Amino acid sequence: xxxxxILALAATGGPSPLELARARRFARSVQSQYDIAFxxxxxxxxxxxxxxxxxxxxxxxxxxxxxxxxxxxxxITWAPGEAEGLERLSWSDEMAMIFGHAPGTLRLxxxxxxxxxxxxxxxxVRQAVRTAWxxxxxxxxxxxxxxxxxxxxxxxxxxxxxxxxxxxxGVIATGEDVTALELARQERRRxxxxxxxxxxxxxxxxxxxxxxxxxxxxxxxxxARRTTGGALIVVATEPAVRLPDALTDEDREQLTASVAxxxxxxxGDEATCGLVGxxxxxxxxxxxxxxxxxxxxxxxxxxxxTFRSHLFGVRQRTSRLNTWxxxxxxxxxVLASGADLLVDGEHAASDARSxxxxxxxxxxxxxxQERIERCRSRVRHAVVTNRFALYSQPIVDxxxxxxxxxxxxxxxxxxxxxxxxxxxxxxxxxxxxEILAVDKWVIDHALExxxxxxxxxxxxxxxxxxxxxxxxxxxxxTEAIHRHKVKPECLTFEITETALIENRNEALDFATGIxxxxxxxxxxxxxxxxxxxxxLKYLPVDLVKIDGSFVVxxxxxxxNRAIVSNIVNLSHALGIRVAAEHVQDEETIELLKxxxxxxxxxxxxxxxxxxxxxxxEQVRSIEFEFRLPSQSALG
Amino acid sequence: MTxxxxxxxxxxxxxxxxxxxxxxxxxxxxxxxxxxxxxxEASYHKVEGILRAECRDRDMVEDALNEAYLHGRVKxxxxxxxxxxxxxxxxxxxxxxLKDQQRRQREAAMAPEDLPPAPQSNIxxxxxxxxxxxxWLSQLPSxxxxxxxxxxxGFSNQEIARILGVTEISVRxxxxxxxxxxxxxxxxxxxxxxxxxxxxxxxxxSR
Numbered sequence: 001x002x003x004x005x006i007l008a009l010a011a012t013g014g015p016s017p018l019e020l021a022r023a024r025r026f027a028r029s030v031q032s033q034y035d036i037a038f039x040x041x042x043x044x045x046x047x048x049x050x051x052x053x054x055x056x057x058x059x060x061x062x063x064x065x066x067x068x069x070x071x072x073x074x075x076i077t078w079a080p081g082e083a084e085g086l087e088r089l090s091w092s093d094e095m096a097m098i099f100g101h102a103p104g105t106l107r108l109x110x111x112x113x114x115x116x117x118x119x120x121x122x123x124x125v126r127q128a129v130r131t132a133w134x135x136x137x138x139x140x141x142x143x144x145x146x147x148x149x150x151x152x153x154x155x156x157x158x159x160x161x162x163x164x165x166x167x168x169x170g171v172i173a174t175g176e177d178v179t180a181l182e183l184a185r186q187e188r189r190r191x192x193x194x195x196x197x198x199x200x201x202x203x204x205x206x207x208x209x210x211x212x213x214x215x216x217x218x219x220x221x222x223x224a225r226r227t228t229g230g231a232l233i234v235v236a237t238e239p240a241v242r243l244p245d246a247l248t249d250e251d252r253e254q255l256t257a258s259v260a261x262x263x264x265x266x267x268g269d270e271a272t273c274g275l276v277g278x279x280x281x282x283x284x285x286x287x288x289x290x291x292x293x294x295x296x297x298x299x300x301x302x303x304x305x306t307f308r309s310h311l312f313g314v315r316q317r318t319s320r321l322n323t324w325x326x327x328x329x330x331x332x333x334v335l336a337s338g339a340d341l342l343v344d345g346e347h348a349a350s351d352a353r354s355x356x357x358x359x360x361x362x363x364x365x366x367x368x369q370e371r372i373e374r375c376r377s378r379v380r381h382a383v384v385t386n387r388f389a390l391y392s393q394p395i396v397d398x399x400x401x402x403x404x405x406x407x408x409x410x411x412x413x414x415x416x417x418x419x420x421x422x423x424x425x426x427x428x429x430x431x432x433x434e435i436l437a438v439d440k441w442v443i444d445h446a447l448e449x450x451x452x453x454x455x456x457x458x459x460x461x462x463x464x465x466x467x468x469x470x471x472x473x474x475x476x477x478t479e480a481i482h483r484h485k486v487k488p489e490c491l492t493f494e495i496t497e498t499a500l501i502e503n504r505n506e507a508l509d510f511a512t513g514i515x516x517x518x519x520x521x522x523x524x525x526x527x528x529x530x531x532x533x534x535x536l537k538y539l540p541v542d543l544v545k546i547d548g549s550f551v552v553x554x555x556x557x558x559x560n561r562a563i564v565s566n567i568v569n570l571s572h573a574l575g576i577r578v579a580a581e582h583v584q585d586e587e588t589i590e591l592l593k594x595x596x597x598x599x600x601x602x603x604x605x606x607x608x609x610x611x612x613x614x615x616x617e618q619v620r621s622i623e624f625e626f627r628l629p630s631q632s633a634l635g
Numbered sequence: 636m637t638x639x640x641x642x643x644x645x646x647x648x649x650x651x652x653x654x655x656x657x658x659x660x661x662x663x664x665x666x667x668x669x670x671x672x673x674x675x676e677a678s679y680h681k682v683e684g685i686l687r688a689e690c691r692d693r694d695m696v697e698d699a700l701n702e703a704y705l706h707g708r709v710k711x712x713x714x715x716x717x718x719x720x721x722x723x724x725x726x727x728x729x730x731x732x733l734k735d736q737q738r739r740q741r742e743a744a745m746a747p748e749d750l751p752p753a754p755q756s757n758i759x760x761x762x763x764x765x766x767x768x769x770x771w772l773s774q775l776p777s778x779x780x781x782x783x784x785x786x787x788x789g790f791s792n793q794e795i796a797r798i799l800g801v802t803e804i805s806v807r808x809x810x811x812x813x814x815x816x817x818x819x820x821x822x823x824x825x826x827x828x829x830x831x832x833x834x835x836x837x838x839x840x841s842r
Binding site: 029 | 668671672675676679680700701704705706708709710730733734737758760761762764765767768778787796797799800801802803804805808809814817818821822826827
């Protein structure tokens with residue numbers, strides 16, 4: 001069976017009895033409407049001429065124009081002349097008005113008409129008309145018209161070929177103003193793009209554990225303390241025996257993920273829990289949630305008991321976790337902020353550890369004075385006792401496919417002697433204004449290590465945006481560069497803007513000064529922190545590091561692709577190079593290359609490795625540590 | 636009024652004449668009613684099919700049909716003399732649809748997602764053939780669809796051009812384009828070989 005068979009078959013059947021009945025019913029209904037109008041004496045106004053369309057003898061152009069006029073459409077008629085420039089052109093009153101002219105005021109010529117069409121559309125319109133004429137085929141064309149006042153309307157025209165005595169004799173365009181339709185179409189297209197691009201807030205979730213992040217939980221605690229009040233449990237975990245060095249980062253991550261899973265199983269869906277630091281877990285209980293809910297102390301006990309008795313599997317081995325918890329109760333409307341309460345919880349957990357009890361409970365937040373003092377002394381103590389280590393992570397130059405740079409990263413020694421990522425510590429240090437001391441420690445020790453090495457690579461050192469406010473920082477850095485005999489051109493300082501740049505002028509002074517010394521300047525975590533576009537304009541930045549949250553799922557997220565490629569375009573236009581963080585697979589690298597990103601950093605190109613356990617111990621030579629892992633880092 | 640009375644006085648049995656006039660009018664109306672009913676019955680199906688080929692909004696078509704036929708009834712005394720009465724109804728209904736669409740400022744073409752799925756089974760009767768045809772027509776540009784539907788309903792090129800207010804070259808072009816696209820759609824749906832040819836082939840094999 002093919003189309004012709006189907007058409008033939010369809011033509012055989014007239015209306016079915018059902019349809020005939022419907023037609024009869026319809027006829028009766030129309031008749032009765034008519035009869036009612038007739039009986040009640042009101043006139044049904046018929047606004048269409050009762051002209052037999054088949055009985056008129058006018059030429060085609062007139063006929064089409066008349067039909068268009070009835071339908072409130074405009075027409076333009078074109079007839080070719082004997083020679084170029086002699087063609088006849090005319091438009092209907094309706095069409096003149098669509099073009100913004102009073103009927104009869106403009107003598108239409110081809111030049112005049114082209115003048116009225118938007119310059120970007122002229123070529124397309126001419127092409128459409130020419131093709132229609134040459135191929136004797138109707139067509140449709142939508143274009144913009146510039147009205148005398150300058151306003152722009154969208155017009156859609158139906159192009160048709162006229163015939164006179166069987167010969168093509170001209171073109172007639174029947175058109176209407178479709179601006180409203182066109183705008184609606186554009187809006188629909190925009191909304192479709194928007195809904196495709198709109199993504200869930202991934203930054204609120206830790207990629208490894210799927211738990212809310214520290215900043216998300218901080219916000220939640222803040223919300224709770226402003227409204228209902230409640231309790232915050234902070235659980236501190238650490239392996240009971242030091243994990244063997246043979247364990248890779250993946251193994252540690254696996255352990256963290258299984259702790260997260262267990263925590264969620266204990267807490268359930270009622271409470272919000274989050275990863276608030278390395279080996280630090282927060283659980284928020286709000287008073288409003290459930291009156292019958294178990295008290296925070298009981299839940300804390302249960303978490304500690306379960307964690308202590310559970311055997312967590314790490315690479316065919318099992319490990320016990322030493323666990324302590326701190327509980328902070330707070331009423332609705334307390335002055336302590338969410339971040340303060342989190343720190344109190346951490347301190348309470350740490351007290352439990354040092355006092356040898358499973359859980360410490362605070363009935364209310366500690367005083368601001370006490371908290372700040374304790375935080376400050378913690379930071380100072382860490383600095384003085386060198387509870388830090390420096391790690392380095394390779395950065396690949398994507399145009400060379402080689403590791404040409406390293407970022408120097410800080411690690412903090414935890415209670416069990418493990419070196420852990422310092423974000424909870426840095427967050428706290430930044431909040432109590434002690435970050436400068438940490439930054440100075442990092443600068444001094446990093447430059448010392450670099451100075452001892454071969455200085456074959458380029459090193460990137462982090463400085464908090466807050467520290468830039470310190471007028472002495474530039475002198476300190478310059479002095480350290482000289483003291484450790486570091487080539488300044490081998491250094492780039494990354495400004496981490498987890499907090500607002502405190503003093504714009506001071507920051508600018510530092511940035512300008514450090515550039516004069518010969519070091520490079522980079523903006524870290526670009527796109528999520530406080531770094532604004534204006535920083536790109538007035539800070540002498542050489543490198544922008546796009547925040548990892550735009551990079552991790554770039555292969556699946558068109559929104560992230562759009563953001564990354566446009567940050568690249570913007571930066572390159574401003575003479576700034578671009579690095580991408582959190583690069584986790586080969587596919588991402590290819591995509592980043594396509595976007596024009598200059599540098600890639602992440603687990604795919606190399607994980608952070610310890611440079612030295614502790615500067616005093618000097619167990620490994622710096623030369624050894626800074627050796628490039630291999631020439632082709634991507635292999 | 637007095638004058639009328641005077642004239643009336645001259646005429647014999649004015650009441651009878653009045654009654655006769657009324658009776659004649661009633662007879663005429665009854666005749667027109669009959670004619671009109673027959674016309675509706677004969678044309679409704681066709682007009683509906685043509686309008687639906689162009690406009691996919693069933694309610695809009697329904698409203699337009701109602702208005703066009705009602706106006707047709709009002710003007711029946713003129714309309715009944717037309718060469719092709721159905722043409723006037725189609726024109727009137729199309730203007731009504733056009734006005735509605737302009738008022739609602741929405742696209743004549745709706746998304747093809749709203750269409751019923753094409754039947755996959757073999758087409759056995761005229762009704763099924765019409766169904767599958769209308770499914771395919773709804774995937775064509777509306778001008779092509781309506782031209783094709785009208786041709787299918789037996790209108791000549793000239794009639795189609797005049798009713799739709801387009802040129803005759805356009806009608807020819809749209810018809811060819813519609814045919815081409817329908818053939819593609821039929822092939823996509825798996826209707827590729829002619830029934831007659833297949834039968835022949837089958838019989839040859841069995842021999």
